[in-house]
Amino acid sequence: MKNNFFELPIPTREGEFIARYSKKGLAEMDFPATRPTRRVDRTSLREVSAASADLVSRWHRTTEAALKNILAGRAAKTLPPLDTAGTEFQQAVWRELRKISFGKTKSYGEIAQAIGKPKAVRAVGAANGANPVPIVVPCHRVIGSSGKLTGYGGGLPLKKRLLQMEGVLLAVI
DNA sequence: CATCAAAAACTCC
């Protein structure tokens, strides 16, 4: 660990997730073997001092617990502090995502409306895809306007499973 | 300028 994020693996039933922490909190998380197109240079890449090591491991415990809870089909009790880097618009979208309570879904349109830009649905979709912390920030609970699944960075099958585990009944696909 | 994990309007059967 030098001048990059702390990078810690989280083994789960779905595979090994990779969590990355900045000195301010959880910054990114990757699916087991998905797109390597993640960029870390958008966040402040300051060196995480060794002093914060146990802080990070504390976050990591929280993250791991949260992730496993969700994968087990249960609500995450607590989340680690997040340090998701993004534009104002993206932050707004992600903040909105986290308001979606467990087991519920929202459409892209609803989110666009919630952040005061009812017509920015398309952009909301893009912001979802740009979400650096999938699952913890429940981008999988966002679906099309008529209950249909749309896309998912981690693959549609996973999205479907996640939702079913949360007890969401999906429209026939 | 082209793209994107949308949505509504607009075709044509």
Add this chain to the structure above:
DNA sequence: GGAGTTTTTGATG
């Protein structure tokens, strides 16, 4: 009506 296609729309790289 319903299925497919086109058009609009906003942020992003």
